[in-house]
Amino acid sequence: MEANMQIFSTEIISPSSKTPDHLKKLQLSYLDQQAPPVYVPLIFFYQADELRGSISTNHVEISRQLKQSMSKALTSFYPLAGRIDHDNFVVDCNDNGATFIEARVCGKLMDVVQEPDIEKLKEYLPVDPTGGNIGDGTLVLVQVTYFDCGGIVLGMCFSHMLADFTSIMGFVNAWAATTRGESEFNQFTFDLASHFPPRDFLGSDFWQFFTSNKKLVTKRLVFDKEKCASLKRVASSPSGSTVKDPTRVEVVSALIWKNFIEVAKLNNLDAKKNFVAFNSVNLRPRTSPPHIMDNIFGNCFTTAIAFSGTTDVAKTDQSTRVEEFHDLISKLRMTFKSINDEYIKEAKNGGNYVKNLSSLVALILKGEVGWCSLTSWTRFPVYEVDYGWGTPIWFCTTAFALRNSAILVDNKCGDGIEAWVNMNQECIEMLETQIKLI
CATH class of the missing domain: 3.30.559.10 (Chloramphenicol acetyltransferase-like domain)
Known part of the structure; x- marks a missing residue:
């Protein structure tokens, strides 16, 4: 201190x-x-x-x-x-x-x-x-x-x-x-x-792995309005791209995910593993009828999983090719859209969701699947928190315990994103280089 x-x-x-x-x-x-x-x-x-x-x-x-x-x-x-x-x-x-x-x-x-x-x-x-x-x-x-x-x-x-x-x-x-x-x-x-009643969930070593104390670097990467707009144009421009009107969260998340995959493959040129992105998705606004869970307290979110290759987690013989930026955005978007009322009703039972996640975690623990975690705090009224002194001039998070992770926060103006990325030095440096080129 x-x-x-x-x-x-x-x-x-x-x-x-x-x-x-x-x-x-x-x-x-x-x-x-x-x-x-x-x-x-x-x-x-x-x-x-x-x-x-x-x-x-x-x-x-x-x-x-x-x-x-x-x-x-x-x-x-x-x-x-x-x-x-x-x-x-x-x-x-x-x-x-x-x-x-x-x-x-x-x-x-x-x-x-x-x-x-x-x-x-x-x-x-x-x-x-x-x-x-x-x-x-x-x-x-x-x-x-x-x-x-x-x-x-x-x-x-x-x-x-x-x-x-x-x-x-x-x-x-x-x-x-x-x-x-x-x-x-x-x-x-x-x-x-x-x-969502309690269940037997995962093994005792699960979070010890994800909160590993290996040397990591936390960086605040700033994507202002202009950089977000540039990323949106890049996502929409390639021939064959199906991405229409990408959001700030989609383009920044995909860029972080893409760089994470590229660094992992560079460090292991023979790697043919799949790479997944865990995405925290708030369940409250996705229920039908709407608003029935709006003000429910607790961890009312699910872990949506986007796959860089096949969605079959048992298949790890993926090509060393890193997918295109717009392809990763499409995969993120499809994953977000899959979290609907039907999904939530099935998740309340918990059986398939817990089983599938546990199977994926088992492969991650064996080193057969690479992963990163992406969380968005955008569109929350953090800049409206007023204790009688006016609103904050800045809101932020800081270094945190989860590795291979990123938290996305609105900037003060609400038109850009501050990404708090917790990864190894090589991945951070590649991201910083990419941002300068945008």
Whole structure:
């Protein structure tokens, strides 16, 4: 930690009202069971001249209001103040609380925003998210850092074993609304397990493999409006391309996937393995009738799998040829479209989905299939999170524990993408070269 960063307070925040006895045990779903045992890091930056409105710029008063409103918000999101009983697949909603840390730092907030350093960004988080575990079991940790220039940074870590990004943002927005003095916010339900009951899922070594501590590099790769437009033109231009109106997420995801495959094949010229892209797909907006699961809390997402070659995971005798950019986009699009209401109804049973994923993971563990993971946080209102000081000037994540992974986030203007890529140095360097050529 930097010498000028000083932590001066650590406190446990419990819900303002005790959780009723009949809500003390929350059954986890099998979708929660498949989530990685890591923390999801979020960092919001608020500039000094935006600290206005109903909240005083006095740090003591700001912290008091943040703690008070967090306590109230945890009453509505009571599982976040509990602890997970891994043996029984339940959350013990015991009101043990969330961690709230206060820190101060000398310097200017804009220096951090304009020249972000991945390792130093972790200093604004309450726990190192690259640790690959959830420590003492606390499900939510927050750190508020006060700059002597008046700027404020809110760093948060949420256990992925309980919440996906939709759920996390539900809590963050409820907390912000409560801090502003509002009582109305989206109310979530906690019955995901009634739709996706728990199951025996994968082996104990599954996440140890995917959260390997091998030396990786995390980079923030910026695709502005012009670069996204250029990638869309490249995707649509080749003869025989069936890609029509590709999205920002599709073109950036395909570029990362393509580069990952190229590097893997260069390192092993005899490799004829298949390469898959895992894509996290939010199930809530894909149900029929619509909106029946909009505000359900938990890991309400599925892992959609796109194959670079055949969709038969047992066949690993693929050509060393790397597929064209537009071909990979088509495969991603088909995968996304396959996650429909019929898919969800079958997934509620879980049988085929768990069986197929387990078979694929077995091949990955044997080294017969290459993989990378792509997650999009775009179109979430991260730049609208207002605690009464105005909206953030920057939102980001940082280094994280899952290897061969990328998280895509909107830029401030909403017309570009910041890709937080966690891969080996060679793949990062190739991506950086490709971006310069766009």
